[in-house]
Amino acid sequence: MKKQRLVMRTVILLLLLGAVAYTIYSNFFMEKAEVKVGADAPDFVLTDLHGKSHRLSDYRGKGVFLNFWGTWCKPCEREMPFISRQYEQYKKQGVEVLAVNVGEPKLSVQKFVDRFGLTFPVVIDREDQVMNAYEIDPLPTTFLIDKNGKIKKIITGTMTEENVKQYMESIKP
Amino acid sequence: MEQVKCECGHVNPYGTVFCESCGKPLDNVSKPLLDMRYEGSARRSQTYNKTIIDKIWNFFSSVKVGVWLIVITLVASAIGTIFPQKMYLPPNVTPAQYYEDQYGWAGKLYYQLGFDNLYGSWWYVLLLASIGVSLVICSLDRFIPLYRALNNQGVTRHEAFLRRQRLFSSTKISDEHAFEAVKDRLAKRRYRIREENGNILAEKGRFSRWGPYVNHIGLIIFLIGAMLRFVPGMYVDKVLWIREGETKEIPGTNGQYFLKNEKFVFETYQKGKDNPVFNAAIDRAGNGAVAKKYQTTAVLYKRVGPVIPGEEPKLKKVKEYKIRVNDPLKYDHYALYQVDFKLNELNKMSFQLIDKNTGQSFGAVTIDLHDPAPSYDLGKGYRVELLSYFPDFYFDDDGNPATKTKIPNNPAFVFKMYAPDKPKGEVSFVAIRQTIEPFGNNKYKMAFAGIDTRNVSALTVRRDFTLWILGVGGAIFMIGVVQGMYWNHRRIWLKRLDGEVLLAAHTNKNWYGLKNEIQTVIAGTGLMMPIDQTEAEKKEVQGGNGHGATQ
Numbered sequence: 197m198k199k200q201r202l203v204m205r206t207v208i209l210l211l212l213l214g215a216v217a218y219t220i221y222s223n224f225f226m227e228k229a230e231v232k233v234g235a236d237a238p239d240f241v242l243t244d245l246h247g248k249s250h251r252l253s254d255y256r257g258k259g260v261f262l263n264f265w266g267t268w269c270k271p272c273e274r275e276m277p278f279i280s281r282q283y284e285q286y287k288k289q290g291v292e293v294l295a296v297n298v299g300e301p302k303l304s305v306q307k308f309v310d311r312f313g314l315t316f317p318v319v320i321d322r323e324d325q326v327m328n329a330y331e332i333d334p335l336p337t338t339f340l341i342d343k344n345g346k347i348k349k350i351i352t353g354t355m356t357e358e359n360v361k362q363y364m365e366s367i368k369p
Numbered sequence: 370m371e372q373v374k375c376e377c378g379h380v381n382p383y384g385t386v387f388c389e390s391c392g393k394p395l396d397n398v399s400k401p402l403l404d405m406r407y408e409g410s411a412r413r414s415q416t417y418n419k420t421i422i423d424k425i426w427n428f429f430s431s432v433k434v435g436v437w438l439i440v441i442t443l444v445a446s447a448i449g450t451i452f453p454q455k456m457y458l459p460p461n462v463t464p465a466q467y468y469e470d471q472y473g474w475a476g477k478l479y480y481q482l483g484f485d486n487l488y489g490s491w492w493y494v495l496l497l498a499s500i501g502v503s504l505v506i507c508s509l510d511r512f513i514p515l516y517r518a519l520n521n522q523g524v525t526r527h528e529a530f531l532r533r534q535r536l537f538s539s540t541k542i543s544d545e546h547a548f549e550a551v552k553d554r555l556a557k558r559r560y561r562i563r564e565e566n567g568n569i570l571a572e573k574g575r576f577s578r579w580g581p582y583v584n585h586i587g588l589i590i591f592l593i594g595a596m597l598r599f600v601p602g603m604y605v606d607k608v609l610w611i612r613e614g615e616t617k618e619i620p621g622t623n624g625q626y627f628l629k630n631e632k633f634v635f636e637t638y639q640k641g642k643d644n645p646v647f648n649a650a651i652d653r654a655g656n657g658a659v660a661k662k663y664q665t666t667a668v669l670y671k672r673v674g675p676v677i678p679g680e681e682p683k684l685k686k687v688k689e690y691k692i693r694v695n696d697p698l699k700y701d702h703y704a705l706y707q708v709d710f711k712l713n714e715l716n717k718m719s720f721q722l723i724d725k726n727t728g729q730s731f732g733a734v735t736i737d738l739h740d741p742a743p744s745y746d747l748g749k750g751y752r753v754e755l756l757s758y759f760p761d762f763y764f765d766d767d768g769n770p771a772t773k774t775k776i777p778n779n780p781a782f783v784f785k786m787y788a789p790d791k792p793k794g795e796v797s798f799v800a801i802r803q804t805i806e807p808f809g810n811n812k813y814k815m816a817f818a819g820i821d822t823r824n825v826s827a828l829t830v831r832r833d834f835t836l837w838i839l840g841v842g843g844a845i846f847m848i849g850v851v852q853g854m855y856w857n858h859r860r861i862w863l864k865r866l867d868g869e870v871l872l873a874a875h876t877n878k879n880w881y882g883l884k885n886e887i888q889t890v891i892a893g894t895g896l897m898m899p900i901d902q903t904e905a906e907k908k909e910v911q912g913g914n915g916h917g918a919t920q
Binding site for chain 1: 680773
């Protein structure tokens with residue numbers, strides 16, 4: 197009788213604890229987004245400044261350094277030369293950079309690209325579709341995608357040149 | 370911790386105050402009246418306190434703890450209204466910075482403790498969850514023993530039980546008719562009568578006792594509904610800003626739906642145009658100061674084929690709708706509500722290339738502020754190049770022109786103007802109401818010639834699959850409240866003992882009503898009206914204070 201009561205209490209408390217833990221976990225620790233580390237990076241198609249379209253799934257087999265940026269975003273501006281320099285090193289080793297501009301005029305993007313002499317493809321997300329799919333909140337946000345198209349890491353905020361180098365190293369196929 | 374066997378033969382769980390069946394007090398406390406709360410049953414939390422599980426159980430089974438949890442949650446919610454919540458801060462500010470700048474150390478603390486996003490802060494959710502746990506355990510801990518006690522109650526009650534009820538009388542009576550008459554009258558008043566050895570238990574409205582527990586079940590369902598909002602796909606709440614003429618993906622629909630904003634209309638009440646009834650009110654507020662209508666004329670499209678973000682979507686028209694405040698466009702469980710707007714956002718700007726001295730114009734250029742062309746040929750050797758464009762211009766920390774956002778709130782341009790007599794071109798920086806000529810005095814100028822604007826509408830995208838659960842929970846909650854409020858659980862015991870009739874009664878509320886009912890039932894039978902022993906006691910105490918100040 198006493199034992200039975202203890203078991204009942206334990207079971208009920210465990211059930212309640214489970215419900216509370218699930219709520220808190222799903223609310224604070226689980227990426228609510230479908231775009232999360234370990235998941236497949238959503239495919240997309242965007243056009244670069246030369247009119248060439250880039251589809252993410254075409255980059256399978258290579259590591260992709262997917263960077264979302266805007267010309268008004270100072271941290272983006274700071275890290276752009278780092279990305280550019282490291283790209284020169286790592287493109288021979290199978291790492292590609294895709295820089296997605298968050299829907300600014302082509303003119304502004306072109307000027308920015310010229311200013312920093314960027315050689316990797318810069319595409320413009322005119323209609324925010326890719327932004328929505330990746331649920332971009334702060335800029336800059338960078339996704340490290342491995343050769344199988346899986347997201348290995350999501351970085352929000354500025355990176356140092358050392359960071360950029362490590363990240364590119366980590367997605368080398 | 371043994372079970373207790375009463376002299377009537379009934380076996381009671383440990384901790385029972387008086388026998389579940391006959392009501393004989395099992396403890397030896399000699400208070401004049403029995404405490405009828407929970408029918409004297411053993412509230413489980415108070416009887417076992419051994420293991421850690423029992424301790425946790427007992428903590429949450431305390432009503433005192435439950436009330437404190439609610440009070441703390443209320444106070445926290447109140448504090449959360451002192452400064453604005455994070456979601457209402459102006460865009461483009463860093464919350465950490467904003468709270469400190471605006472409200473000093475208090476703001477900083479507010480932010481650090483998570484009051485800035487109260488419903489999303491872990492300790493607030495933990496408080497709510499604790500209230501839920503407390504609800505479940507409090508209810509279980511009381512409902513089960515109460516149910517058991519009411520189910521096991523005997524008809525023949527011990528004399529000590531009856532004498533220690535609040536309403537009690539004993540009458541020496543030999544008239545058998547009185548007993549029968551009372552029984553009939555009770556039955557007419559919808560009492561359920563149980564008889565045993567010539568003793569009577571008349572009971573009605575036991576149903577009322579379950580009210581609080583039904584009510585708690587409703588609350589728990591409500592909390593489960595609230596919890597389900599965190600499950601992906603159950604709840605969508607996004608904002609879509611969309612300009613007139615634009616077709617945009619509706620966020621939160623996984624790229625399935627697109628919306629076109631045909632037109633946004635903002636109307637106000639106008640004197641002369643509207644019903645004269647409104648004239649006085651219009652005068653008071655000012656003509657055109659009272660909003661009449663916010664409306665987005667929208668077309669909903671569904672994407673055909675696979676969803677690949679960024680790809681030009683193939684769209685199929687689903688429906689057209691005029692979205693107004695509280696009149697959302699609804700489709701596929703999604704609802705689009707009108708929530709905000711921005712009138713006259715700059716869309717295009719025109720300039721004329723003129724000779725500063727003569728004012729002669731050599732042609733006009735119109736610049737699309739969302740996608741400006743790099744160069745404009747005016748013919749006859751006149752040409753303008755756009756070197757730089759800043760949609761939301763400001764000077765940054767280094768004193769260079771820059772843009773704050775991609776929205777053309779304050780556009781500025783760097784033009785290079787070519788003319789037959791200026792083949793190398795002249796550079797001019799043009800912003801709203803200012804022109805800077807960085808390389809000295811120019812011959813030519815880009816003179817402002819006009820603007821084209823568009824309205825922008827903001828819509829909330831909502832999908833809520835938890836609403837019906839909240840509705841069901843709320844309804845059950847109300848049923849429980851009504852059940853407990855509008856019914857009384859009344860019991861009347863009649864016991865024959867040595868030529869006497871003992872009459873006792875108990876109710877969970879409305880003693881006055883019970884007394885009236887007894888009076889009617891026993892009228893003319895010769896049975897004594899029970900004395901309210903609680904009130905008698907009170908009078909005694911008041912009478913005994915020696916001053917005679919009370920009546």
